[in-house]
Amino acid sequence: MISLTSPVKTRAHGWPAGGKLLALCVVSVVLFAVPDLMFQFAAAMSVVLLYALPGRVFLRHGLRRIWPLWPFVVVLLVWHVFTDAWAEGVVIALRMLTAVALANLVTMTTSLQAMMDVVSWLLRPFARFGVNVRAIELAAAMVIRFTPVLGEKGTALALAWRARSRRPAGWRVIVPFMVLALDDAGHVSEALRARGGIEMDKKS
Template sequence: MLTLTSPVETAFHRLPAGVKLGAVALGSVLALQVTSLAGVGLLLAGLAAAYLSQGVVFARAAGRQISGLWPVVAVILVWHGWTGAWAAGAVVSGRMIFAIGLATLATMTTRLEAMLMLAERALQPLARLGINPKAIALAMALVIRFTPVLLDKAAQLVQAWRARSPRRAGARIVLPVALAALDDAEQVAEALRARGGL
């Protein structure tokens, strides 16, 4: 499965998935109300304290996951800097980092099965409309499972391209990655059918 879980057991693991996801939703809404740099700084300091309270190893693992945001943050800051609104860009970036950091905290400390069971329960009212909640939960699990697999295949294709050409691969690998995704989807569908499907 996707390696988003924490490398160490923390106190947050003992909280129910519903409580953590509710806290993520509430925290994200509250973060949107913060409009000052000082307020965003307090939010980020609180988030950092929550990570560090569970140990340096846990905080470093979270930092590695959140560090993937830097290109987006850079674009936001450059744009706001160009328009002369550095402070507004910093507030927007800080709120985004806080919301994603909060979601990462919940994801790292919640088993995928618990999240999917919660999603299935939350989607249960859709059964009255003829929609199968188990199918949606399974689709969510498959997306989470195959995202890193697809990224790994894309990285392998880029490496193969670099071994054969001095030019950058660019959009040339989009079609092979798409075909690999379709091939994986077909194999998973056949495996599900062979096991009785849903």
């Protein structure tokens, strides 16, 4: 597993995780509430500026994480052009890219432990009703950790296929990708079981 935190330290690294997550929620609501094209374009350019301020390395590192969205953007734009609603398609694409880029910016400048501390604080009241808070925290942490790992493995499978065939990989890598994901899940479950699992947290 790898960390999502950027190797380039910025001022935002020292900001409270709760404040950054709250700001992300507020900005996301505003993005989805305003359908204006120029507003969405200005918001997207503002995010690009935020990525560029810490330097070229930070900008390249951040854009590399957003790049996997390009197939969704292409399909979205082609569909809206086909339905003669290209302006709406551009708005949706810009909104999606901006929201994901902002979320990525938060993860790049916030440690996983800091984010889990916020999740733990939010879930603490539910522990009184018998909710296994530790299980939810662990699930959230694993999703955040494993998403880029699975993305990299999917890219490696596609590259391996491309090196052996002129045909596009397409659906052919789905089965081996699922096998890799299940194999990783098996290893993680064994590691958790060897450490006592999460049942012990229900008694604490």
